[in-house]
Amino acid sequence: MSSRKIRVLVAKPGLDGHDRGVKVVARGLRDAGMEVIYTGLHQTPQQVAETALQEDVDVVGLSILSGAHMTLAPRIKELLCENGMEDVLLLVGGIIPEGDREKLLSAGHADQVFTPGDPLDKITAYIFNQFQESTSS
Amino acid sequence: MQQLVEDLMSGSRRAAARLISLVENDAPLKRELLKEIFPHTGKAYVIGVTGAPGSGKSSLVDCLLQQMRADDLKIGVIGVDPTSPFSGGAILGDRIRMQEHALDRDIFIRSMGTRGSLGGLARATREAIQVLDAFGKDVVLIETVGVGQSEVDIVRTADSTMVVLTPAGGDSVQTIKAGIMEIADIFVINKADLPGAERTATEINMMLDMKESDQWRPPVLSAVSVRSEGIGAVWDCLKDHRRFMEESGRLMEIRRERVRRELTEQVEYLVKNRIWDQVKEQIELESLLEKIVLRREDPYSAAYELLEQINFYSEG
Incomplete structure (x- = not known):
């Protein structure tokens, strides 16, 4: 009878005010059957982590276009871990230079990075892959 | 599970969030969890x-x-x-x-x-x-x-x-x-x-x-x-x-009414599950469906016969 759904928090941390991209992604995830929680703009890392906790999400997607990803992503990862949510998938999307992408991934500050040009299918397929075992059981 | 309920009582927001997910997802533990929680509500x-x-x-x-x-x-x-x-x-x-x-x-x-x-x-x-x-x-x-x-x-x-x-x-x-x-x-x-x-x-x-x-x-x-x-x-x-x-006593009244409805729903839920378990065990549903689709049998009689086959009527 169990009917698990993948819950995703999509958040705009920091000071950038452009949310077209994140809304497109949110809609894509919705169409793939996920429950998507959107917080709105200008969230602090603390707000993002606390929301992830209360909403008990499986995935946190950060949309960052401001260039502050090397500060925001590690901070949010740290706060998620403090909350006992180290298992939550942390995805970063936005304007992320190739070099920074490598750094985020190798330091474990993000599980995956998506940039402009990545099709929506790639994001949903990535998420489904990560949860294949837990959702089919 | 016991741990989760204890954590909830001691104020863990993580535990509250996890518990809501479990009831929302109809986890197998749900009934047991709600039973544990009920005295505190x-x-x-x-x-x-x-x-x-x-x-x-x-x-x-x-x-x-x-x-x-x-x-x-x-x-x-x-x-x-x-x-x-x-x-x-x-x-x-x-x-x-x-x-x-x-x-x-x-x-x-x-x-x-x-x-x-x-x-x-x-x-x-x-x-x-x-x-x-x-x-x-x-x-x-x-x-x-x-x-x-x-x-x-x-x-x-x-x-x-x-x-x-x-x-x-x-x-x-x-x-x-x-x-x-x-x-x-x-x-x-x-x-x-x-x-x-x-x-x-x-x-x-x-x-x-x-x-x-x-x-x-x-x-x-x-x-x-x-x-x-x-x-x-x-x-x-x-x-x-x-x-x-x-x-005015209205609160007790509507809460009583709510309890009555919840109890009714729980009983119906259990009865329904029990019956369907039996039906699925004993009856080949697909061929019956096929007959109805082909208009050889009507759904009203089929439902009645189905319950008869699992001895639903004879026990009383």
Whole structure:
């Protein structure tokens, strides 16, 4: 009878005010059957982590276009871990230079990075892959 | 599981969040969990907020949270948004207006998708309320999906129900239709700075005049939630209504009614499951379906025969 759904928090941390991209992604995830929680703009890392906790999400997607990803992503990862949510998938999307992408991934500050040009299918397929075992059981 | 309930009682927000997920996902443990939690429930006062999409329910809840915190209450919020009937997915956006309160340790906000339920609430809203109640919240605020006219599940769940309207929401016949207009304990006309607010208030009052006098006449209030105007009066009114419910004995009455309904639903659920288990065990359903599809058998007799085959009628 169990009917698990993948819950995703999509958040705009920091000071950038452009949310077209994140809304497109949110809609894509919705169409793939996920429950998507959107917080709105200008969230602090603390707000993002606390929301992830209360909403008990499986995935946190950060949309960052401001260039502050090397500060925001590690901070949010740290706060998620403090909350006992180290298992939550942390995805970063936005304007992320190739070099920074490598750094985020190798330091474990993000599980995956998506940039402009990545099709929506790639994001949903990535998420489904990560949860294949837990959702089919 | 025991650990999770203990953590909940000791104030772990993580435990509260996990427990809500478990009941929402119909986890095999659900029944056991709810049984553990039940003795700790019954303290929270449940307030429902309903109204059309875009009437300002979330913003109003946001403003009310401020008032309630000033009274030093601990609050749980459940925001319900629609699940897509096509993909099963949902965008849950009620929090956007409430993020100011995200870091307040005494406020716990949870978004839920309706997941197939049609009455304006999520399937597991009631169970989620129980978790927040046991968690020690004094008040649980439920924001329904944006409803049209007859999605009135909230009235069976909340102790006080607030209906949020906006000015110029149609002619006066709209106010005498059945459904959502009948369930309000309090009417709030939000966005009252727009033209037509007074007329809307008059029309609602005229509708209320037509009703036989009751002990509680729903007040019609005006508010502008984006400017936090009129919110104090709304909160005072909610407190008045709670006092009325408690002093008049209405609260015990509706809670008793709720228990009766829940018990009935539980029994029906168990009976239904038991019967279907037996049916699936003993009967090849697909070939029977095929017969009905080919019009060789009618579904009415088929249902009867099906129950006869599992000896449903003979035992009594």
